[in-house]
Amino acid sequence: MNRLKYTSPVLLDGESTVVVENNVRLYDGHQKTSFEGGELIITTHRTLWGRPGTIARGQTCLALHLDLVLFVEEESPSAFSFSRSRKVILHLSESVEESDGPQLTSYYSFIKLSFRDGYTSNVIGVLNDLLQKRLWEPPSPEAPLIPQMPTIKLRTGIVGIERSLQEKQKATDESITKAFQDLSKLMTMAQDMVRLTRTISTKIKEKQGDITEDETVRFKSYLLSLGINDPVTRDSYKSDNQYYKDLAREISDFLLSHVEEMGGMMALTDVFCRVNRARSLELLSPEDILNACRVMETLGLPLKLYQFNSGVMIEDNSSLSAEELSQKLGISVTLAKERLLTTEKYGKCCRDDSIEGLRFYPNLFLTKEE
Amino acid sequence: MSEVDIEWPWQYSFPPFFTLQPNPETRSKQVTAWKSLILTYCQKTKTYLIDVREATQFALFNNSTINRKLEHNVIISILSELQKTGNATPIDKGKNRWEIYWHTLEEWSSLIYEYISNRGMQNTVVTLYELVQGEDSTNEEFNGMQQDVLIKVLRALERERKCEVILDDDIQGVKFFLTVSILCV
Secondary structure, three states, rough: OOOOOOEOOOOOOOOOEEEEEEEEEEEEEEOOOOOOEEEEEEOOOOOEEOOOOOOOOOOOOOEEEHEEEEEEEOOOOOOOOOOEEEEEEEEEEOOOOOOOOOOOOOOOOOEEEEEOOOOOOOOHHHHHHHHOOOOOOOOOOOHHHHHHHHHHHHOOHHHHHHHHHHHHHHHHHHHHHHHHHHHHHHHHHHHHHHOOOOOOHHHHHHOOOOOOOHHEEEEEEEHHHOOOOOOOOOOOOOHHHHHHHHHHHHHHHHHHHHHHHHHOOOOOHHHHHHHHHHHOOOOOHHHOOOOOOOOHHHOOOOOOOOOOOHOOOOOOOOOOOOHHHHHHHOOOHHHHHHHHHHHHHHHOOEEEOOOOOEEHHHEEEEEEOO | OOOOOOOOOOHHHHHHHHHOOOOOOHHHHHHHHHHHHHHHHHHHHHHEEEEEHHHHHOOOOEEOOOOEEEEHHHHHHHHHHHOOOEEEEEEEOOOOOOEEEOOOOHHHHHHHHHHHHHHHOOOOOEHHHHHHHHHHOOOOOOOOOEEEHHHHHHHHHHHHOEEEEOOOOOEEEEEEOOOHHHHHO
């Protein structure tokens, strides 16, 4: 805080205003100060703070020369904070001049700017940018820059990189801890739930006959959906079942139009690719997709696995090869062949396997009576 | 083989007819059609012997119009089906040479015995040549029957004690008996 000076808000030579924010409070280190609700102006050279209106009237304000700022960071909001307030920490170098500011000494080597209403522009980015450009320095083509580099050019120095890595790690660590706080609660709850359901199941087992069949079935289904083995019947069902059912619905909803576009059929490999591309994250394993597709039929969904018997009608007196069918319907040759084989399996067509290739004819053996 | 005067069934010009069908229902229809076609063909052309290795020479198994041939193993499996009903028999171990009986041996034997009875030729000895090549039998279906097949037919009759086959070096004949004598009191 001792680096701040009382000064006139008049811009210096070559100085220009970059950002203006309102309702900003100054902190000396962690300590709140009485400088609150003020207007903050970041210029190419300085950071100016003044009570509302003072800067506009050209009255005295507080100024911090950016030369004194080592680096800038955002203070991550505390877990209990719900406000929009955001804090920016300015780490400062030792002041060499005698202070003529509001405070003569300070225990802290940083100040905080608290933006009570958040900020409209990317204050951190702007400050970092300005610190790198160092526009307040007279353009000097030669040497003087080099000795300054290790102390000031923090973004590129090894220390700077290490520090920012550390900060990132810390932030990640915190967010993970926060995320798992909820999960551990859920897990303890789940254990209780498991215990509860177990006792209830045992009770059901003991009191069989006291409650109606209907109720037993309904309760069992609740248990199953919780992912709990039913000790009453020792069924092998787990929550996987419900998972596959939901997955089947999701895949069906998503794929229906695509499958229609493809001519009513889609190979499972295509299904796998499309579904996973649509999800982009949270990818599904081929096995899960296969299992989900298997239950489609039982759920009465519009799609089902191996829906080949929907049937291909071949016009009389003509024959088809898989290649021709694939072109006609715009499906892959493999699928076309699969369709023809299924049609054959149901006795609707028959094959002609010659040196010209495998062709399929309407099954006159069964349809044409002598 | 020369052109055959036979009314081919529609299947003959239907390409899938020449591929064994994997669908069981379809295949059974196909095999049935083949069986009846083979018997009709052999009857019309008086073919008693089919060598599968030369099957492509038969118009039966080779439709040059639609350029389709029936494969050897398929022919063998269809002939094996015919064997089940007594309409064919392989005469070598490799199942390459087959005798075809469009009438089963039993049917043939009753046909021949009927012919003999109608002519009152029981108790006389007839040479095999006379029987199938003689002028008297030119209008009979068994006229021109191959000797091997004829002997099998007669052997069947012999088992019924309706004749006795005499196969000497100098004479190959058959003596038919009166069936009445079997009905003794």
